[in-house]
Each structure stands twice: as structure tokens, then as C-alpha cells.
Amino acid sequence: MLTDLEFERYRKQLNLPEWRKVQQMRLKEASILVVGAGGLGCGALPFLAAAGVGSITILDADVIELSNLARQVLYKTDDVGTSKAIKAAEALQALNPSIAILGVAENLSAANVSTYIAQHDLIIDCTDNFSTRYLINDTCVDLQKPFIYGAxxxxxxxxxxxxxxxxxxxxxxxxxxxPQEIPACDEVGVLGVLPGIIGLLQAKEAIFYLAGFESPAQQGLMTFDLRDMRLSSFRL
Structure with missing residues (x-):
């Protein structure tokens, strides 16, 4: 059931004709694993928490660096040198005290991937390396879990x-x-708004999937070009 405070907190989305109590309850009862609390994670996480996803686990062993702050807007200058996962969890808990947030300063690995993925309803890949992305994909296929990819x-x-x-x-x-085929952001650079936009779209897709709404991204690959604001869909 939704409490009176939750009805008030989510009142604007509950006013949508297509979004009723049943959709809000689906979010409240859902458990999401977000792998990575960098640029994509900082774009996705606040909107997942704000929308009312009931349980969010954040997995990331990295610490905050000064060069992160141009795109990872969950963090402050004073946070440099501290855990991304822990600081992200603190920020989200302050944003929405009614949900469960767990920050784990640990990387996903072959040793723990099955345990973490099995415990959650939906996985969001906010990583920046291929080995973890393929590990997420293959484990989700084995365990029949949905996951939302972003890059x-x-x-x-x-x-x-x-x-x-x-x-x-x-x-x-x-x-x-x-690694030589596709250089990392440290080599080619990135404008901070881009991972924010893609992370936000990952959050939107998670909300739609959990609520039972259809989306083109459920049937194919969506691409976005920041320079000309072109969003394209490629059906799989």
C-alpha cells in the first residue's frame, strides 16, 4: 500500500491518466541494481529514487576524482577521495527517505555477479568498460533477468x-x-551533459519497463547524437 506521504510525494505522476496506483506500486515493490555510479549512474539514479523505486543497490568501487565533477553531478568538491557508491547512496536517501538505498564500494566480478543479479528485478548497466558489460549481459541471459544498457x-x-x-x-x-578498438573517455573526451542525458533515458526506460509501459527501446537500439539532437531507433 501507498502511505499518505507517498501519495503526496508522487502526486504529480499519479495525476497522469495512464499512471495510477498500480504503476506506483510496481515501482515501490521493485528492486534495481545499478552497476556504476559515474556519469551514466549520476544521470539515472536521482530519477529512479525520485520516481519511487522501492529498493536500489549501487555497485561501484571507484572513488570520486576532481575530473569527475564536470559530469557526475551527484557529488560535491568536498567529496573528492571518497566512495562514489556510498556518496551516491547518501544523496539519494536524502532525496527520498521512503525507499531503501544501498551503496556498495565493490566492483561487479565473476565471483559476485550471479549473487547480485539474482537478488534484483532489473539491472541497469551504467559501466564504462566492456568486460563488465558482457559479464552483466551473459549473467542476465543465464538468470533470465532484464537489463538496461547505456553507453x-x-x-x-x-x-x-x-x-x-x-x-x-x-x-x-x-x-x-x-581496448584499442574503442578508446575510453579519458582519451577522446566527453561533454558532461551527454552521459547525463543517456543515464536519464536509462532511468526512463527502467520506469517504463517496471510499470508495464511499452517503449521502442524494448525492441531495439536507440542512438542519440548530441550535436544535432537526433534520436534514432534500430529494431532488433
Whole structure:
């Protein structure tokens, strides 16, 4: 059941004709694992918490660096040197005290991936490396868990919803590329708003998926070009 405070907190979205108590309860009862609390994670996490997702686990072993702050807006200058996962959890708990937030200063690995993914209803990939992304994909396929993919490169980003019974990330990219094939942000650069936009769209897709709404991203790959504001859809 929704409390009186929750009815007031989520009143504006509950006023939507298509969004009723049943959709809000689906969010409240859901458990999400967000892997990565960097640029994508900082774009996605506040809106997941604000919308009322009942349980959010944040997994990231990194500490905050000064160069992160141009795009990872959950953090403050005074946070430099502290855990991203812990600080993100603190910020989200302050934003919405009625939900459960857990920040874990740990990376996803072959040793813990099955445990973490099995415990959650939906996985959001906010990582910035291919080895973890393929690990998430393959484990989600094995455990029949949905996951939301997001990635950026220079001026462009992409995202998709991979769910049981449908195409997987390996349907798009069967073989993991080498680090030399696709340079990281440290090499090619990135404007801070881009991961924020893609992370926000990942949050939107998570909310739609949990609420039972359809989206083009559930059927294919969405790409976004920051320079000309072009959003394209490629059906899988």
C-alpha cells in the first residue's frame, strides 16, 4: 500500500491518466541494481529514487576524482577521495527517505555477479568498460533477468532494454572489442551533459519497463547524437 506521504510525494505522476496506483506500486515493490555510479549512474539514479523505486543497490568501487565533477553531478568538491557508491547512496536517501538505498564500494566480478543479479528485478548497466558489460549481459541471459544498457562515445550515446526472450547485447556485438578498438573517455573526451542525458533515458526506460509501459527501446537500439539532437531507433 501507498502511505499518505507517498501519495503526496508522487502526486504529480499519479495525476497522469495512464499512471495510477498500480504503476506506483510496481515501482515501490521493485528492486534495481545499478552497476556504476559515474556519469551514466549520476544521470539515472536521482530519477529512479525520485520516481519511487522501492529498493536500489549501487555497485561501484571507484572513488570520486576532481575530473569527475564536470559530469557526475551527484557529488560535491568536498567529496573528492571518497566512495562514489556510498556518496551516491547518501544523496539519494536524502532525496527520498521512503525507499531503501544501498551503496556498495565493490566492483561487479565473476565471483559476485550471479549473487547480485539474482537478488534484483532489473539491472541497469551504467559501466564504462566492456568486460563488465558482457559479464552483466551473459549473467542476465543465464538468470533470465532484464537489463538496461547505456553507453557513450565522444558526442554520441546509445541505450537499449534487453529482456528475457528477446535479443541480448551479444545480438548487437557478439565479440568483445579490445581496448584499442574503442578508446575510453579519458582519451577522446566527453561533454558532461551527454552521459547525463543517456543515464536519464536509462532511468526512463527502467520506469517504463517496471510499470508495464511499452517503449521502442524494448525492441531495439536507440542512438542519440548530441550535436544535432537526433534520436534514432534500430529494431532488433
Amino acid at each position: 557513450i562515445h565522444a558526442w554520441e550515446g546509445q541505450f537499449a532494454v534487453f529482456h528475457p526472450g528477446g535479443p541480448s547485447y551479444r545480438s548487437l556485438f557478439p565479440v568483445e572489442p579490445s
